[in-house]
Amino acid sequence: MASEPAAPSPNQNPPKPTNAVVTSKPKQRDLLTHVEVYLTKRDGVDKLLKICRYATKLILASNLIALDPNLSHRLKSFESSVGVSRKAFRLGKFVQNLNALRNSRVDSKRVLIFSFIAYGFEGLYYFIEQFVWLSKSGLIDPKRSRIFSKISAYAEFIGYFGSVALKIKDLEIIIEDEDCLKSSIKIGILRGDDCGEEEIRLGRLREKKLMKRLSIVQDLADGVMALDDILDGNGPFSKPILMSSAGLLSALISTHKNWVSC
Numbered sequence: 001m002a003s004e005p006a007a008p009s010p011n012q013n014p015p016k017p018t019n020a021v022v023t024s025k026p027k028q029r030d031l032l033t034h035v036e037v038y039l040t041k042r043d044g045v046d047k048l049l050k051i052c053r054y055a056t057k058l059i060l061a062s063n064l065i066a067l068d069p070n071l072s073h074r075l076k077s078f079e080s081s082v083g084v085s086r087k088a089f090r091l092g093k094f095v096q097n098l099n100a101l102r103n104s105r106v107d108s109k110r111v112l113i114f115s116f117i118a119y120g121f122e123g124l125y126y127f128i129e130q131f132v133w134l135s136k137s138g139l140i141d142p143k144r145s146r147i148f149s150k151i152s153a154y155a156e157f158i159g160y161f162g163s164v165a166l167k168i169k170d171l172e173i174i175i176e177d178e179d180c181l182k183s184s185i186k187i188g189i190l191r192g193d194d195c196g197e198e199e200i201r202l203g204r205l206r207e208k209k210l211m212k213r214l215s216i217v218q219d220l221a222d223g224v225m226a227l228d229d230i231l232d233g234n235g236p237f238s239k240p241i242l243m244s245s246a247g248l249l250s251a252l253i254s255t256h257k258n259w260v261s262c
Helices: 033-041 042-063 069-088 094-103 109-136 142-191 198-231 240-259
Strands: none
Touching: 033 042, 033 240, 042 069, 042 142, 069 240, 094 109, 109 142, 109 240, 198 240
């Protein structure tokens, strides 16, 4: 009769199961993979085109190539072509605003009004931009392009009022949460507690606050350009260099936001 195996002593470590799952930290995504993910997004490509367009407009406005008319003509043609291409990327984008309006959390009547202004008018802007693209591409009578452009400029400008108001409200909430977390960390330090988790949350709140502030600056820059379109470039601030700089600033901020989020 076979003898029973000896029971393990309490000082011995229990044997590890052969089918144990070994967990490891996820590898950090490399630069090329990040770029690939970024370029698969419609907004990613659109913002890169926006940088190209307004960088070109800034070069033309600064008269850096005034001595080369041929290059100036090619840059103007490139800028115009990129502008039309960007409108093609907005096909169906108004649906995103409709969903944002439908899924928005309404805490008060004031937030409801701002949400309607922000998402509703921005959605109208993207919807009209489809007809602007069709008119500029020749499918619709080009004479109607000016009417469509004017309507879309008004809708875009009104939409930024609601967007900035909503983001300012979100920023106030973030600042309140940050202040509360700072107070909690101070109390924890006085008690001798480990506040590592709270400090990580505080760092994330600060990053979120920075991104929200950049988003407000972006909306203000885009709003100035929309107002310039409404005034047909005849406003007191309608300087080519100023408008090109505002467009480039907006493009860089939105590119940074999309890069961080993907």
